[in-house]
Amino acid sequence: MGYSPKLCGQRRATGLRPAGIAKTHMKIDQMRERAEELLAKEAAIEGGASDAEIVELHQGTVSVLRRLHGPESPQEVALETTLAKIRKHTTLPLPHYRGALRGALNNVIAEIDAGFLGSLQGAVTGEVLTDLIKLSRESLAESGESAKNVAAVLAAAAFEDTIRRLGNLTNIAEPGRKLADELTALKDKGVLTGAQVGIAQSYLKFRNDALHARWDAVQSEGVESILGFTEQLIIKHFV
Numbered sequence: 001m002g003y004s005p006k007l008c009g010q011r012r013a014t015g016l017r018p019a020g021i022a023k024t025h026m027k028i029d030q031m032r033e034r035a036e037e038l039l040a041k042e043a044a045i046e047g048g049a050s051d052a053e054i055v056e057l058h059q060g061t062v063s064v065l066r067r068l069h070g071p072e073s074p075q076e077v078a079l080e081t082t083l084a085k086i087r088k089h090t091t092l093p094l095p096h097y098r099g100a101l102r103g104a105l106n107n108v109i110a111e112i113d114a115g116f117l118g119s120l121q122g123a124v125t126g127e128v129l130t131d132l133i134k135l136s137r138e139s140l141a142e143s144g145e146s147a148k149n150v151a152a153v154l155a156a157a158a159f160e161d162t163i164r165r166l167g168n169l170t171n172i173a174e175p176g177r178k179l180a181d182e183l184t185a186l187k188d189k190g191v192l193t194g195a196q197v198g199i200a201q202s203y204l205k206f207r208n209d210a211l212h213a214r215w216d217a218v219q220s221e222g223v224e225s226i227l228g229f230t231e232q233l234i235i236k237h238f239v
Helices: 018-044 051-069 074-089 094-113 123-141 145-169 179-189 195-211 220-238
Strands: none
Touching: 018 051, 018 094, 051 074, 051 094, 074 094, 074 123, 074 145, 074 195, 094 123, 123 145, 123 220, 145 179, 145 195, 145 220, 179 195, 195 220
């Protein structure tokens, strides 16, 4: 799905008259304050978060995203996809929910500070993706098969989200497209080049194994490898 950036405060890009621009700035400032308020609540949670606290953070984050970008924006879809993957593949999802929601709220603030309303440019996307990578590495550092499996799911989610957001960034994404086809489109567009193409395609099996709980096929070395590759893509395209 394509997503065209609209430079906040530029009449040529937004088509707003001065009064409309002032109103838009006011709304954006309010949403930034709300995002900061939610982040402060998340940071104040001590120990394990309760279901009620996570629900409040989730609803507040989605509300901010919808007011800025409208319903079912790429940002909201990406967040809900990540939460669904965490819910499906982890036995204790609440700590990971916090990381995903925190990343989405940091994205909102970075997006506003960068002067964009409704784009997936630069650091706007990087926060969510780097949070997933951080959570995956933290899980990998723990001992036990379960921790390795959680790390694998988060790494697979970070890889897939990065590829799909690259598609959005370059306006070549299509709803419902298979990840393999998304990689082909990125290659044809010249976004992925040289050895990147073969490496990215090789990680499709890792992604499928991790998200379908084929744990015997998932090794810690593979988790580290896909995290390193994904991190390089984020640094190049979103930071």
